[in-house]
Amino acid sequence: MEQMDVRALEASVNGKKVLNGVDISIQRGKIHVLMGPNGSGKSTLANVIMGNPKYTVTAGLINFNGEDLLKLKVNERAKKGIFLAFQEPVEISGVNTMNFLVTAHTNLRGKDPELRKEITKKMNELNLPDSFLKRSLNEGFSGGEKKRFELLQVMLLKPKIAILDEIDSGMDIDSVRMLGEITKNLSKDTGFLMITHNDHILDYIKPDMVSIMKDGKIIKSGDYQLIEQIRKEGYKQLI
């Protein structure tokens, strides 16, 4: 089983400690949901796994299939099959969206003469208009469109481990349903770390693992039952 293991991970930003010893595992082919209050460190964890240079790892390790990810550059992690769907994807003026997709795909999966057809097909599925491809990257996209565009990249780049950082926030009900179906489908081959604030998405997918984060640590982990418990009792009982 291909697996990413985060162990006793500590990280800081501008001298301030933001991860306080995180332990979490994500298995390829499984869905792991990560919940927790604002500022608990969920996004930070996602960024540190991908290698955002803004954060300094001060202790702990991240292994993927036995390899030390912390030693790899950002693009090398991507080439190992790690993907981060950003909570707030950046806009880059003048960078053509189609060109970006082709470049990313070429780097991560090699050349594919059928890629353009594939892109159009998947965009239809996601209800994204073709005209997007001619625009600048993420520029003039609505919040929901940006999230669906991140999902499009998951579909095209087929990572081994995909971290979805609040991909459901800003999505309407129909999109959340679509997200659920697509994630379920992709999870046959991809391992998901799904960071979410609200549990709508959990009406459509049944996670294999659930973890709750607070103050830069995982404070509770369990299976689907944990969600039932949260639904009944709220976070407060757990925290």
Add this chain to the structure above:
Amino acid sequence: MEKIEFDYSKYDFKNSTAKYKILFNEGLSEEVVKRISKLKNEPEWMTEFRVNAYKFFVKRPVPEWGADLSKINFENITYFARATDKKTNNWDDLPEDIRDTYNKLGIPEAEKKSLSGVEVMYESEVVYNSVKKELEEIGVIFCDTDTAIKQYPELVKKYFGKVISPNDNKFAALNSAVWSGGSFIYIPKGVKVPMPLQAYFRINAANMGQFERTLIIADEGADVTYVEGCTAPVYSKDSLHAAVVEVIAHKNAHVKYITVQNWSSDVYNLVTKRAFAYENAFVEWIDANMGSKVTEKYPSVYLMEPGAKSNVLSVALANKGQHQDTGTKAVHLAPNTSSVIRSKSICLNGGRTTYRGLVKVKKGATDVKSSTRCDALIFDDFSRTDTYPYMEIDEEESTISHEASVGKIGDEQLFYLESRGLSELEAINMIVLGFIAEFVEELPIEFAVEFNRLIKINMEGAVG
């Protein structure tokens, strides 16, 4: 992104075997100026023009308002060199070492791609010049300026030095005194040239000044796009390039002048470019400056009559040890004239870019519209960018806007792209090429490809 196989040596070589039949390298005097004119067999009015200009050159001080020009030693410059005696329009007739240089530059291939005319500047003189028959048939004149003086004396005399007077500035005066080569283009009334006219320039001798002189006249209703590109080898000594470009766009004419310059890092590139746009004429300067030690260049448009329009779009890239002091002037002399100015500058490794622009609206020039937008992208704390947008608005009924932005290359943008498998260099290239995308869109396709390569070469030192 498509990977481009690229021969870097093409931009960094010098042809050491080039032979010079005649060299003037003992500094400048009235006598030298007269001798250059005599050697070129010029009419008396041109000799007088040169001598007169030389006097202005001597009187004028070296400008101090811009980049540092104090290191230029005018005694150390070769003012005239002739690499080969005869001019030809047959490729095979060129001396072998010259042919070799141009083969490295890919000129014949470029020509094969149906360029409408290739005029190649080697050293101070144009030695290769071919204009396709179809252009001659529609009355278009496209030749080097020396030839034009002999073949079209009336036409040249009527316009030469009328847009930029020999006393305009020190370097325009110097050019007027010792100019050689450059392009002369005349488009007759109503003729729309169906493809861009192209010329390639190249400096090849150490410490050699280049003083080409270009004159473009678009008669009423004419339409032409002119493309000029420069690459230069590396020198050990400072080198001076002081060109003068004059453009006249008559009523309803359209002239689009595209330049990509990539001088080696020891060249002083001090260029005077100016256009007169008459009634409803439209003049565009599309201008990119890379390389050189110092570039001072402000392509200008004088909007002479009602309805005239101008569009100036420029890119400046300053790498280590380089100062790009560039900008533009839009001088509104008549009502209902409009100007659009967009400037993109990039500086890295301690390079410096300066935008220096002037928008002037004369009293009585009502309903003028002018918009300026300057964007700068800066890579590190050692580099510097400044913006000096001067405005002299003497007419209240005008709409003038100015916007400027300075951005550091974004860490979050780099992280996003790298998380999609791009290396740091690939990510930088993608962001920079995006930043200048609207410029590249204005270039003919084969030029756009070349331009993107030049940008990428410059970015190679940007990865920390």
